[in-house]
Amino acid sequence: MGDYIIPSKYLLKHLINYEIIEPPKITSKTKEIGEKYSPEFVCTPFKYTLGTMIEALELGANTLIQFGGGCRYGYYHELQRQIINDLGYQCEVINLISGGKLINLKSLLKKFHIKKLKGLYYTFITIKMIKYMDKIDDYIRLNACYEKEVGSMKKIKEQMLKAFSETKGYFDLIKKYYYFKRKLKKVPKVNKEVMKIGLIGELYTLMEPMANYHIEDELIKMGCRVKRFTNVTYLLFQKKKAVKKYLKNFFIKYRMGSDALDNIHHTKYLCEHDYDGIIHIKSSFCTPEVTAIPIIDKVAKEYNVPIIFFSMNLNTSETGIKTRLEAFYDMLEMRKKR
Amino acid sequence: MNCYLGIDIGSISTKGVIVNDQDEIISSCYISTEGSPIEATKRLLNKLEIKDDYIIKGIGTTGSARKIIGLMLDANVVKNEITAHAIGTIHLYPNIKTILEIGGQDSKIIIIRNGIVTDYAMNTLCAAGTGSFLSSQAKRLDINVEDFGNIALKSKTPAKIAARCTVFAESDLVHKAQIGYSKEDIVAGLCKSVVLNYLNNVCKGKKLEEPIIFQGGVSKNKGVHKYFEEILGKEVIVHPNGHLMGAYGIALLAKKNKSNKEYSHKLLDIKFITLGTECHGCSNNCELIKIYKDNELVDTWGSKCGKF
Numbered sequence: 033m034g035d036y037i038i039p040s041k042y043l044l045k046h047l048i049n050y051e052i053i054e055p056p057k058i059t060s061k062t063k064e065i066g067e068k069y070s071p072e073f074v075c076t077p078f079k080y081t082l083g084t085m086i087e088a089l090e091l092g093a094n095t096l097i098q099f100g101g102g103c104r105y106g107y108y109h110e111l112q113r114q115i116i117n118d119l120g121y122q123c124e125v126i127n128l129i130s131g132g133k134l135i136n137l138k139s140l141l142k143k144f145h146i147k148k149l150k151g152l153y154y155t156f157i158t159i160k161m162i163k164y165m166d167k168i169d170d171y172i173r174l175n176a177c178y179e180k181e182v183g184s185m186k187k188i189k190e191q192m193l194k195a196f197s198e199t200k201g202y203f204d205l206i207k208k209y210y211y212f213k214r215k216l217k218k219v220p221k222v223n224k225e226v227m228k229i230g231l232i233g234e235l236y237t238l239m240e241p242m243a244n245y246h247i248e249d250e251l252i253k254m255g256c257r258v259k260r261f262t263n264v265t266y267l268l269f270q271k272k273k274a275v276k277k278y279l280k281n282f283f284i285k286y287r288m289g290s291d292a293l294d295n296i297h298h299t300k301y302l303c304e305h306d307y308d309g310i311i312h313i314k315s316s317f318c319t320p321e322v323t324a325i326p327i328i329d330k331v332a333k334e335y336n337v338p339i340i341f342f343s344m345n346l347n348t349s350e351t352g353i354k355t356r357l358e359a360f361y362d363m364l365e366m367r368k369k370r
Numbered sequence: 371m372n373c374y375l376g377i378d379i380g381s382i383s384t385k386g387v388i389v390n391d392q393d394e395i396i397s398s399c400y401i402s403t404e405g406s407p408i409e410a411t412k413r414l415l416n417k418l419e420i421k422d423d424y425i426i427k428g429i430g431t432t433g434s435a436r437k438i439i440g441l442m443l444d445a446n447v448v449k450n451e452i453t454a455h456a457i458g459t460i461h462l463y464p465n466i467k468t469i470l471e472i473g474g475q476d477s478k479i480i481i482i483r484n485g486i487v488t489d490y491a492m493n494t495l496c497a498a499g500t501g502s503f504l505s506s507q508a509k510r511l512d513i514n515v516e517d518f519g520n521i522a523l524k525s526k527t528p529a530k531i532a533a534r535c536t537v538f539a540e541s542d543l544v545h546k547a548q549i550g551y552s553k554e555d556i557v558a559g560l561c562k563s564v565v566l567n568y569l570n571n572v573c574k575g576k577k578l579e580e581p582i583i584f585q586g587g588v589s590k591n592k593g594v595h596k597y598f599e600e601i602l603g604k605e606v607i608v609h610p611n612g613h614l615m616g617a618y619g620i621a622l623l624a625k626k627n628k629s630n631k632e633y634s635h636k637l638l639d640i641k642f643i644t645l646g647t648e649c650h651g652c653s654n655n656c657e658l659i660k661i662y663k664d665n666e667l668v669d670t671w672g673s674k675c676g677k678f
Contacts, residue, residue: 057652059652061655246674329575338489355450355451355452355492358449359450359452359490362449362450362452362453363453363487363488366486366487367487367488370486
């Protein structure tokens with residue numbers, strides 16, 4: 033998912049004495065394979081991950097590690113394992129997260145003969161790496177619209193990812209992070225008026241650029257300051273606390289699965305902090321988000337902030353998304369001029 | 371005389387208008403695209419009667435082929451059809467609140483408050499409530515699309531036709547015809563199903579406040595117009611130039627963003643060729659669209675990685 037392959041690969045490389053096969057980037061071929069072997073009305077992340085799994089198996093993988101989610105995604109690994117086995121591949125699928133909790137960890141440690149101390153050390157570095165990556169990503173999303181030469185920040189990010197994948201230890205990582213952060217801040221900028229846009233929605237579609245048809249890049253190209261809450265740091269470390277806080281709020285008293293509750297509160301946050309517009313994206317057939325949409329719509333209407341909903345499928349037309357996005361931007365511009 | 375050209379190239383029809391400095395339409399044209407936007411634009415420009423004393427100060431393009439025609443004519447404004455329709459309509463009706471628009475392949479609703487767009491929606495998956503559905507059914511019934519409205523008005527008891535999906539509607543239509551419904555009733559039922567489909571699919575949860583205007587090619591169909599008024603229980607305005615509104619809007623935008631450039635009248639002689647190739651650089655297999663102007667590569671679209 034996105035660039036998170038780098039920290040995951042780093043962790044496994046140092047812990048396990050196995051060969052690690054990096055799944056190929058999601059491309060049209062991945063989509064095709066995923067779609068071919070998935071049930072039609074399953075949500076799109078299932079199709080993408082299944083496609084990636086099969087591609088990895090083709091490259092020779094025999095153990096697949098997956099992080100399930102808080103919605104029905106938590107059961108997907110089982111279904112996917114069955115589909116894969118039916119196709120004739122011999123492999124094991126290990127799911128690490130179910131219902132928001134880490135599971136199977138002990139058996140995993142045992143299976144791969146991982147020493148606890150070593151495991152802790154490299155997990156710590158990996159977490160730090162993810163946090164740094166998310167921080168840099170946040171910075172780029174908020175500032176890339178000001179850059180003088182389009183794409184210069186992204187280039188630095190690519191360099192950073194490459195450097196991160198060759199990290200030697202904790203202090204090396206810190207050194208690299210601050211080096212690239214300084215480099216990012218030095219990127220020449222132009223002062224101009226920009227549109228502030230909040231991006232919310234279902235986590236997979238938000239984080240995988242291929243699944244959301246590069247909506248972030250598109251927005252930045254138009255000149256938008258993009259705020260996105262969902263990233264791995266949020267999901268792993270901040271979500272629990274945030275949800276507790278949200279549940280105390282009078283709006284909603286129950287959890288709605290996955291990120292539905294969070295998205296409603298993020299909508300409120302965006303409305304209260306003078307954002308010009310909100311974009312909600314989800315994959316088709318995402319149940320938690322479908323439940324949340326009417327509430328999000330109502331909150332946004334109450335604050336009079338424009339909102340647009342995108343439902344991404346594997347065969348959504350890219351032109352259609354672009355036309356709607358353009359129209360949304362024009363609408364925000366017209367409103368701002370008044 | 372300074373003037374501005376606006377062209378709306380849709381899937382079914384191509385519309386063009388010339389607007390003068392007073393925002394009046396001085397010449398307009400409506401032809402069918404016939405699957406070839408470049409040829410259609412050339413024909414359109416021939417028919418538009420650009421007189422020798424017209425000085426074209428700006429060109430705007432909109433519609434689904436806006437990008438290529440924009441490139442071809444070197445337009446100064448290339449905008450999506452939602453904005454173009456809104457701008458054109460607001461100019462003619464400053465206090466309009468709802469725009470219903472049904473075109474050849476898409477249908478949209480635009481909600482306007484105090485002269486600015488506040489909300490819009492466009493059909494996503496299905497083309498059931500659009501012009502292409504009506505024209506294909508007209509062909510099936512052996513009727514001219516232009517006569518559709520008048521035939522529908524004759525019916526007193528429109529046939530009930532499933533409105534949710536083109537395929538269902540068509541099988542329902544066949545069924546109704548086979549059990550002996552008259553043509554008028556079936557045609558009226560079709561018009562009604564377009565309205566119902568539009569209200570269900572596109573206007574979900576939106577407040578339709580008066581004044582309401584109905585536009586796009588389908589607005590010429592009196593039957594559809596009648597059923598809109600009947601089902602909404604509100605007055606629905608249809609402007610005689612309703613089908614030109616996108617082109618009018620984009621011409622106004624071209625005027626607003628006018629450049630000092632003067633466009634020559636001989637836009638037509640340039641040869642434009644589009645070639646589609648597949649890039650095999652990675653497994654994305656992007657479909658690359660290369661555009662040649664007089665045998666010279668001017669632009670490449672469709673690459674996902676930015677290589678081209």
